[in-house]
Amino acid sequence: MLYAHEVVLNELAQGDAPLADGVEWFERLSEGDQREVLRTLVSPPAVMLTKWRFGMAALPVHELTKSFRLLVALFGVADTRRRELYCAGGCAHAWHNLPGGRGAAS
Structure with a gap:
């Protein structure tokens, strides 16, 4: 089962929701x-971000939205690669089968 924010992030990464909507959603959060x-976003493309991950807690507030945009883009790249390599023939991953998404059953 996915948490609500994981659904939003996967919709953004998979291109099922516009990034602008995701940024608005993100900026409304505390x-x-x-x-x-x-x-959460740092975890999916973890190989690319291992070193940066530890400095994230110290980010100033004004850098949070920029970081969100970057991490959604990286998550999209990682998710696309994962789909192409491991899920090309279909899969049972909840995050690849979101209702209305490109991976949803027809």
């Missing part, structure tokens, strides 16, 4: 929730 979303 600072604590924004930081939690960024922690």
Whole structure:
């Protein structure tokens, strides 16, 4: 089962929701929730971000939205690669089968 913010992040990464809508959603969150979303985003493309991850907690508030945009883009790249390599023939991953998404059953 996916948490609500994981659904939003996967919709953004898979191109099922416009980034502008995601940024508006992100900016409406409390600072604590924004930081939690960024922690979640750091996990998917973890190989690319291992070193940066530890400095994330010290980000100034005005850098949170920029970090969100960057991490959604990186998550999209990682998700696309994962789909192409491991899920090309279909899969049972909840995040690849969101209702109305490109991976949803027809």
